[in-house]
Amino acid sequence: MSDLTEFPIAEIGRNLRARKFTARDLTDAAIANHDSRGEALGAYKLWQADAARDAADAADALFRVGADLGPFQGVPVSVKDLFAVNGLPTFAGSPNRLPPAFERQGPVVDALRGQQAVITGKTHTVEFAYGGAGVNNHWGSPRNPWDANDHRVSGGSSSGAGVSLCEGSALIALGSDTAGSVRVPASVTGNVGLKVTHGRWSLAGITPLSPALDTPGVLARTVADTTVAFGEIDRKASTGALLSATESASLDGLRIGICDDIFWQDCSPGIVEGVRQALDELTEVGARLVPLELPEAEEVFGLFRRGGIVSAEFKSFLEDELPEWEATLDSVVSARMESAADITAIEFVRRCRLMARCSATAAGRLRTVDCVVTPSVSITPPKLAEVSDVDGYMPRNMMMLRNTSIGNLLSLCALTMPVALDAGAMPVGMQVLMPAGAEEKLLAVAGAMERKLGTGRERLGAPPLCA
Amino acid sequence: MSGQFGRPLREVAADLQSGKLNAEALAEEAVDNHRRFDAPLQAYRTWDADRVAREGAAADLVRKANGPSGPLHGVPVSVKDLFGVPGYPTYAGTPNRLPESWERAGDFVRRLRRQTAVVSGKAHTVEFAFGALGTNRHFWGIPRNPWDAAQSRVPGGSSSGAGVSLLEGTALLAVGSDTGGSVRVPASLTGNAGIKTTTGRWPTDGCVPLSPIMDTVGLLARSVDDLAYGFGALDPLLGDPRRFLADIERATPSDFRLAVCENGVWDDCSPGVAEAARGAIDEFAAAGAGLVEIDMPEYAAGYAMHLKGSVVSGECDAFLNEYLPAWIETLDETVRLRIADGGGITAREWLSRKSELVRLALAADDRLTGFDALIVPTTPVTPPTYDAVEPLDEHVRVNRQMFRNTCPVNMLRLCGLTLPAGLDATGMPVGITLVGRAGTEERLFAIAHAMERVIGRSADRLGRAPMGHD
Numbered sequence: 062m063s064d065l066t067e068f069p070i071a072e073i074g075r076n077l078r079a080r081k082f083t084a085r086d087l088t089d090a091a092i093a094n095h096d097s098r099g100e101a102l103g104a105y106k107l108w109q110a111d112a113a114r115d116a117a118d119a120a121d122a123l124f125r126v127g128a129d130l131g132p133f134q135g136v137p138v139s140v141k142d143l144f145a146v147n148g149l150p151t152f153a154g155s156p157n158r159l160p161p162a163f164e165r166q167g168p169v170v171d172a173l174r175g176q177q178a179v180i181t182g183k184t185h186t187v188e189f190a191y192g193g194a195g196v197n198n199h200w201g202s203p204r205n206p207w208d209a210n211d212h213r214v215s216g217g218s219s220s221g222a223g224v225s226l227c228e229g230s231a232l233i234a235l236g237s238d239t240a241g242s243v244r245v246p247a248s249v250t251g252n253v254g255l256k257v258t259h260g261r262w263s264l265a266g267i268t269p270l271s272p273a274l275d276t277p278g279v280l281a282r283t284v285a286d287t288t289v290a291f292g293e294i295d296r297k298a299s300t301g302a303l304l305s306a307t308e309s310a311s312l313d314g315l316r317i318g319i320c321d322d323i324f325w326q327d328c329s330p331g332i333v334e335g336v337r338q339a340l341d342e343l344t345e346v347g348a349r350l351v352p353l354e355l356p357e358a359e360e361v362f363g364l365f366r367r368g369g370i371v372s373a374e375f376k377s378f379l380e381d382e383l384p385e386w387e388a389t390l391d392s393v394v395s396a397r398m399e400s401a402a403d404i405t406a407i408e409f410v411r412r413c414r415l416m417a418r419c420s421a422t423a424a425g426r427l428r429t430v431d432c433v434v435t436p437s438v439s440i441t442p443p444k445l446a447e448v449s450d451v452d453g454y455m456p457r458n459m460m461m462l463r464n465t466s467i468g469n470l471l472s473l474c475a476l477t478m479p480v481a482l483d484a485g486a487m488p489v490g491m492q493v494l495m496p497a498g499a500e501e502k503l504l505a506v507a508g509a510m511e512r513k514l515g516t517g518r519e520r521l522g523a524p525p526l527c528a
Numbered sequence: 529m530s531g532q533f534g535r536p537l538r539e540v541a542a543d544l545q546s547g548k549l550n551a552e553a554l555a556e557e558a559v560d561n562h563r564r565f566d567a568p569l570q571a572y573r574t575w576d577a578d579r580v581a582r583e584g585a586a587a588d589l590v591r592k593a594n595g596p597s598g599p600l601h602g603v604p605v606s607v608k609d610l611f612g613v614p615g616y617p618t619y620a621g622t623p624n625r626l627p628e629s630w631e632r633a634g635d636f637v638r639r640l641r642r643q644t645a646v647v648s649g650k651a652h653t654v655e656f657a658f659g660a661l662g663t664n665r666h667f668w669g670i671p672r673n674p675w676d677a678a679q680s681r682v683p684g685g686s687s688s689g690a691g692v693s694l695l696e697g698t699a700l701l702a703v704g705s706d707t708g709g710s711v712r713v714p715a716s717l718t719g720n721a722g723i724k725t726t727t728g729r730w731p732t733d734g735c736v737p738l739s740p741i742m743d744t745v746g747l748l749a750r751s752v753d754d755l756a757y758g759f760g761a762l763d764p765l766l767g768d769p770r771r772f773l774a775d776i777e778r779a780t781p782s783d784f785r786l787a788v789c790e791n792g793v794w795d796d797c798s799p800g801v802a803e804a805a806r807g808a809i810d811e812f813a814a815a816g817a818g819l820v821e822i823d824m825p826e827y828a829a830g831y832a833m834h835l836k837g838s839v840v841s842g843e844c845d846a847f848l849n850e851y852l853p854a855w856i857e858t859l860d861e862t863v864r865l866r867i868a869d870g871g872g873i874t875a876r877e878w879l880s881r882k883s884e885l886v887r888l889a890l891a892a893d894d895r896l897t898g899f900d901a902l903i904v905p906t907t908p909v910t911p912p913t914y915d916a917v918e919p920l921d922e923h924v925r926v927n928r929q930m931f932r933n934t935c936p937v938n939m940l941r942l943c944g945l946t947l948p949a950g951l952d953a954t955g956m957p958v959g960i961t962l963v964g965r966a967g968t969e970e971r972l973f974a975i976a977h978a979m980e981r982v983i984g985r986s987a988d989r990l991g992r993a994p995m996g997h998d
Binding site: 112115116118119120122123125126127128129130147148174175176177 | 579582583585586589590592593594595596613614615616633638641642644647
C-alpha cells in the first residue's frame with residue numbers, strides 16, 4: 062500500500078513505533094492527499110499544512126527519545142470548527158470569528174492533543190451546527206465525494222468531517238451530534254460515526270447548540286479506528302480492554318431489535334434494501350432479528366418536527382452570548398431557529414418531561430434486545446441545488462435527521478457504519494442504537510459486525526472523487 | 529549554585545513555559561554539569577548525553593507545535609533505575625539488564641512524558657531497592673556523597689543516585705521509590721528534601737517491585753519549595769503546582785500542632801545529629817509552631833516488625849522466584865541476607881504479620897489524630913564511609929540504624945516528608961521528617977514550607993556541598 066493514510070490506526074501506531082515510517086511521512090501523505098483531492102471537496106474551513114508538519118516533527122522527536130504519549134501521537138486528526146483548538150480561531154460556521162471564550166480548548170481536544178496528535182485543520186460545519194444536510198451559505202458546502210457528476214451534500218452539521226476522512230487528510234474527525242450531526246455526515250460519506258450518551262463527554266470548549274442534547278462525537282473510517290479514538294478520549298474506558306472485548310464479541314444469539322414503524326418508512330430507493338442485506342448477513346452468523354415496538358420514537362420525532370427544545374435553547378444562547386451573530390444567520394439556520402423559539406417556559410418544561418418520559422419507557426423496552434438497528438439516514442444525500450433555498454431545504458433536512466434524532470431524544474448512544482450503496486450509488490449507513498452508557502458494548506458489537514460485513518472500504522469501495 | 533540549576537524550580541519552569549528558556553539549552557547545561565561533576569560522584573547507572581539533549585529538543589518542538597505541555601515542560605528529572613523508561617535499559621541495581629517488559633513506562637513515567645519533562649538519565653539504586661546505605665557491591669565506588677570531599681561516604685539508599693543527581697546539577701527533580709525509607713534516607717544524607725507518599729496515592733506500575741504492599745513512589749528536590757512544585761505537578765488530584773504553592777504558602781507556623789515522641793527515635797544518634805534536628809524544631813517552635821510530647825509505641829513496634837523482615841522479604845523472595853529467577857544467583861550479599869530475613873516464613877506467619885500491620889496502622893492513625901504531624905530525625909546516623917561498611921556485619925548493623933526512623937512510616941501506612949535541618953559534627957547533612965496520617969501529604973507540605981521559610985532552604989542553612997555543583 063503506497064498511501065500511508067490508508068492503514069488502520071492500530072497498524073500505523075505499530076509502524077511508527079517500529080520506525081517503519083515517521084509521523085512526518087504520514088502527515089506528508091495526508092497533506093499530499095489534501096493537495097490532490099481537497100480543492101474540489103472543500104472539507105476545511107482552516108487547513109494548516111505547516112502547523113501539521115511541525116506537530117508531526119514534534120511527534121517524531123518524541124518517538125526518537127522513547128516518549129510515547131499514546132495511540133494518537135503523530136496521527137492526523139481534523140476538528141470540526143465548533144470545537145475550540147488553542148491557537149486557532151473558531152467561526153462555528155458563522156461569517157465572523159467568535160470571541161476568545163470560544164477558543165479555549167476543552168477536554169475532548171485535549172485528550173488527542175495531549176498525545177501530540179497532528180491537527181490538520183478545522184473542518185466546515187453548518188452554522189452553529191444547526192442542520193443535517195451540510196449546507197453553509199457563508200462558506201460553501203463541502204462536496205460529497207461519492208458523486209462525481211453532481212455536487213451532493215456531505216451531511217451535517219459536521220459537514221467537513223466525513224469528507225476529510227474520504228480525502229485521506231485525517232484519520233479521525235471530531236464532530237458533535239445534537240440530532241445526528243456526527244452520524245449523518247458519517248453515513249452519507251461512507252464512514253463510521255459514534256454519538257456518545259449525552260453527558261458522557263464534556264462539552265467544554267464546544268460552541269453550544271442545545272446543551273440538553275449536544276454530544277461530542279467521533280468519525281472514523283472503521284469501527285476499529287473509532288474504538289481506539291473512544292478508548293483514548295473517554296476517561297473510564299481503556300482501549301486495550303475495548304479491543305479485546307471486540308475480539309471476543311460474538312454475534313451468535315445477538316438480539317437485534319427491528320422497529321417496523323417510522324425508521325424504515327419513506328426511504329430512498331436502495332437504503333432499506335442495503336440495510337436489510339447487511340442484517341441478513343448478520344443472521345447467517347447467529348444474530349436474531351426481533352420485532353420491537355417503540356412507539357416513543359414516533360412521539361419524540363413529532364416533538365422534534367415542532368422544533369423540539371433546540372430552537373428555544375439556541376435562540377436564548379445566541380441572544381445572550383452572541384447577539385451580533387443573529388443578523389447574519391444563514392437562512393437555513395434562522396428558519397429552523399424561529400420554528401419554536403418563542404414557546405413558553407411551561408411548554409419548554411413540558412417538552413423536556415416528554416423526552417424524559419419517553420426515554421424511560423424506551424429504556425424499558427430496549428431491555429428485551431441487545432440493540433436496535435435502523436437505516437442511519439432515510440434519504441439519499443440531495444444535490445446542493447435541491448437544498449439551496451429554504452423551501453427545498455426544510456423537508457429534506459428533516460428527513461436526513463429523522464432516524465438519528467430519535468437516538469438523541471431518547472437519550473441513547475448510537476453508531477453508524479457503512480453497509481451498502483443505494484440506488485443512486487451513494488453510501489448507506491446502518492445505525493446501531495443502544496441504551497445510555499452502553500458505548501463499550503456498542504463498540505464491541507459493531508466491531509464484530511464489521512468483522513462479518515467488512516469495512517466501508519471493503520464493502521463500498523472508494524469514493525469516485527477520492528479514487 | 530550558579531546557572532539554571534541553582535535557581536528555584538518554579539522560576540526555571542516558568543521560564544521554560546514562557547519560552548524565555550528553551551529546554552534544549554537547559555539540557556545542554558545538564559550535560560555540561562555532568563561532564564564536570566560526574567567522574568567522582570557517579571549518580572547515574574545509565575547516562576546518555578546525546579539523548580538528554582534530544583529530549584530537550586523534542587520538548588521544544590512540542591512546545592512550538594502547541595502540543596501537550598505541563599508544569600514540568602522541559603524540566604530535567606532523574607529517574608531511579610527501578611522504573612521502566614522506554615529507550616533506556618533497566619538494571620534495578622543488578623549486574624544484568626532486565627527483560628524488556630521492565631523497560632515499559634508505567635503510569636508515573638507517562639505522567640512525566642505527558643508534561644514533556646526531560647528524563648536526565650537512570651539514577652543508581654541499591655539492587656532491587658533493598659538497602660538504605662546506597663551501596664552496591666556490583667558497582668564499586670559509586671555513587672558518592674558530595675558532602676565529604678576527603679572521604680568517600682555513602683549517599684543513602686536505595687535511591688542512591690537520586691540526591692546526588694540534584695547536587696551535581698543534572699536534574700531539578702529526582703524520582704525515587706520508598707519501601708522503608710529509600711527516598712527519605714538519600715534525601716536526608718545528601719541535604720535534599722524528599723517526599724514518601726502514602727501507599728496507593730501514586731501508582732507503582734512500571735516500577736520493579738520490592739514489596740507491592742509497601743512500595744511507594746516519591747520525589748527528591750533541593751528544597752521544600754521545589755519539592756512542592758514537583759508534587760503539585762505530578763499528583764493527579766492537584767495538577768497545578770502554582771496553585772498548590774499558593775495554598776501552602778498561606779500557612780504560618782502557629783497554624784500547626786506537632787507531636788514529638790521518644791520511643792527510640794532520638795536514641796543513639798551520631799554526634800551532632802540530634803542537636804541539628806532539635807535546633808531546627810526549636811526554631812520552628814519559637815516562630816509559633818505548637819509542640820506536644822507524646823508517647824507512640826507503634827513507632828517502635830513498626831521498627832521491630834521491619835527488623836524481622838515484615839512482609840517485604842517474603843514478597844521480594846516470591847517476586848524474584850517467579851519473575852527473575854536467573855537474578856537470584858548474582859544477588860549482592862547484603863541483599864541476599866535481607867531476603868533471607870523473612871523469605872522462608874510460613875504463609876500463616878506471613879498472614880499474621882499482615883494483620884499485625886493493619887492493627888498497627890489503625891493504632892498509629894488514632895495516635896496522630898489531633899496532630900498535624902509527628903516530627904522525628906530522618907536518620908540517626910552520619911553516613912558512613914564506604915570502608916566502614918565494607919565488613920558485612922557492620923553493613924547490616926548500620927543499615928538497620930539507617931532505616932530505624934523511616935521504616936515505621938511505611939509499616940504504619942503513613943506518609944513522610946524530610947527536609948534538611950543542619951549539619952552534624954562531621955559536617956554531613958541532617959534531615960528531619962514530618963510524619964503524617966495516610967493521605968495528608970498536602971498538610972505535610974504546608975508545614976514543611978512554613979518551616980523552610982523559618983529555617984532557610986538547604987543552600988542557605990547547610991551551605992554548599994563541597995563536591996557539588998557550584
